[in-house]
Amino acid sequence: MNNIEQQRYFSRELLDWYGRSKRDLPWRRHRNPYYIWISEIMLQQTRVDTVIPYFNRFIEKFPTVEALADAPEDEVLKCWEGLGYYSRARNLQHAARQVKEQYGGIMPSGKEEVFGLKGVGPYTAGAIRSIAFNIPAPAVDGNVMRVLSRYFLIEEDIMKGSTRAHMEDLVVRLIPEGRASDFNQGLMELGALVCTPKSPKCLTCPVMEHCAARLEGKEESLPIKTKAKPPRPEYRVAALVEGTGEYNGKVLIRKRPSTGLLAGMWELPHISLSQGKETAPISLPDEAAMDRLAGELKTEGIPIRPVGHLMDAEHTFSHIHWNMRVFRCQWRDISAGSLQAAESAAAYAAVYKDTVEGNIDVEAGTANSSEPQYRWISQSDMAFYAFPNVFLRILNQYFTSE
Ligand code: SF4
Numbered sequence: 191m192n193n194i195e196q197q198r199y200f201s202r203e204l205l206d207w208y209g210r211s212k213r214d215l216p217w218r219r220h221r222n223p224y225y226i227w228i229s230e231i232m233l234q235q236t237r238v239d240t241v242i243p244y245f246n247r248f249i250e251k252f253p254t255v256e257a258l259a260d261a262p263e264d265e266v267l268k269c270w271e272g273l274g275y276y277s278r279a280r281n282l283q284h285a286a287r288q289v290k291e292q293y294g295g296i297m298p299s300g301k302e303e304v305f306g307l308k309g310v311g312p313y314t315a316g317a318i319r320s321i322a323f324n325i326p327a328p329a330v331d332g333n334v335m336r337v338l339s340r341y342f343l344i345e346e347d348i349m350k351g352s353t354r355a356h357m358e359d360l361v362v363r364l365i366p367e368g369r370a371s372d373f374n375q376g377l378m379e380l381g382a383l384v385c386t387p388k389s390p391k392c393l394t395c396p397v398m399e400h401c402a403a404r405l406e407g408k409e410e411s412l413p414i415k416t417k418a419k420p421p422r423p424e425y426r427v428a429a430l431v432e433g434t435g436e437y438n439g440k441v442l443i444r445k446r447p448s449t450g451l452l453a454g455m456w457e458l459p460h461i462s463l464s465q466g467k468e469t470a471p472i473s474l475p476d477e478a479a480m481d482r483l484a485g486e487l488k489t490e491g492i493p494i495r496p497v498g499h500l501m502d503a504e505h506t507f508s509h510i511h512w513n514m515r516v517f518r519c520q521w522r523d524i525s526a527g528s529l530q531a532a533e534s535a536a537a538y539a540a541v542y543k544d545t546v547e548g549n550i551d552v553e554a555g556t557a558n559s560s561e562p563q564y565r566w567i568s569q570s571d572m573a574f575y576a577f578p579n580v581f582l583r584i585l586n587q588y589f590t591s592e
Contacts, residue, residue, distance in 0.1 A: 196400050200341060201364050201373065207396035208376030216245055223297035223322035224255050230317045231278050231309065244273055256295050258286040263454055267576035274579060276452055281309025299323040320370040328361035329374045330354055333381030339413035340385060343402035348413045421511040427483045428460035429519040430588060431494050433566050440566040443575065456575040458584065461486045480517055493522040501587060505580035516584055
């Protein structure tokens with residue numbers, strides 16, 4: 191079989207198989223470009239089973255581009271809570287505003303226009319244009335590169351831009367006329383269900399007969415991929431500050447700045463023990479860590495007294511690994527701490543009281559113009575704030591055990 195025949199066989203068998211075997215997924219029930227866009231952003235680095243409930247909730251809450259564009263950012267983040275990679279949610283909303291303002295709320299299909307949307311890279315642009323508009327555009331991600339590397343025995347490093355470009359050209363040649371939507375979805379589906387990273391299911395694969403890697407026994411050793419740098423470890427110390435008196439049973443949370451990692455989300459007040467990017471991380475004995483925590487939070491206007499170790503937690507981002515030691519802390523009496531600090535925290539608490547206890551749908555971040563912002567919250571108040579996973583776990587564990 192020559193090269194052209196091998197390509198034709200691949201496209202034909204893949205489309206037949208996809209027609210028979212495709213999964214019934216919520217975003218596949220319509221060709222709504224907005225739905226396809228949301229699903230593709232959610233599916234980056236996340237499994238389909240995890241995405242489905244998030245997708246359904248998201249679409250229910252923000253059924254149109256306009257609804258997403260007009261929503262408070264905190265509501266969007268809350269809907270994304272637990273999915274990780276929160277910049278994707280913020281970019282999505284920014285891009286929804288672009289679609290609303292520049293294209294009258296109608297998702298564009300042109301290459302330049304789709305690429306111009308915030309957070310839309312070559313893969314997502316190709317997925318939206320091909321799946322929603324049936325335009326023969328390549329949508330090449332890790333799954334697709336794995337399938338193509340194996341079937342066509344491409345022994346090039348898939349981390350290289352030149353390999354991706356090669357694969358994009360190949361996909362454009364493979365798409366049968368008028369079948370871009372199904373072809374690209376079929377390719378993704380084969381990578382997800384059959385040609386999996388470990389133990390590919392070659393015996394049930396629709397293209398096994400002419401798969402070059404399988405014929406040479408190389409299916410397990412492809413694709414070639416240089417290892418990414420391991421995430422840089424960071425040591426952090428967090429304060430779980432317990433309220434007293436009026437705030438008994440509540441804990442103090444802080445809002446992150448509006449830019450940077452986990453922007454705009456809520457967390458426990460904490461400090462980093464790492465000394466910048468290039469130096470080795472530091473871990474301290476508990477006593478020294480508690481002193482440093484109290485000292486640094488005091489300069490932020492938070493007078494606390496750490497009383498002991500509560501728990502440890504970890505979280506891995508794409509480039510950083512957080513090792514977090516959490517200390518139970520008491521709010522220091524005004525006489526023992528800074529009066530100004532206590533007053534400022536009391537002011538934050540008052541804002542909190544007006545919003546959450548008044549049973550108003552909180553637009554966190556708009557209630558108080560000061561940065562950073564703090565709130566005293568109970569377990570049930572957690573529903574009003576978006577937390578990164580690591581703090582969600584810590585808070586749930588704490589409230590459940592108290
Ligand atoms: S035969 Fe095996 S290695 Fe080849 S494409 Fe199918 S699942 Fe992947």
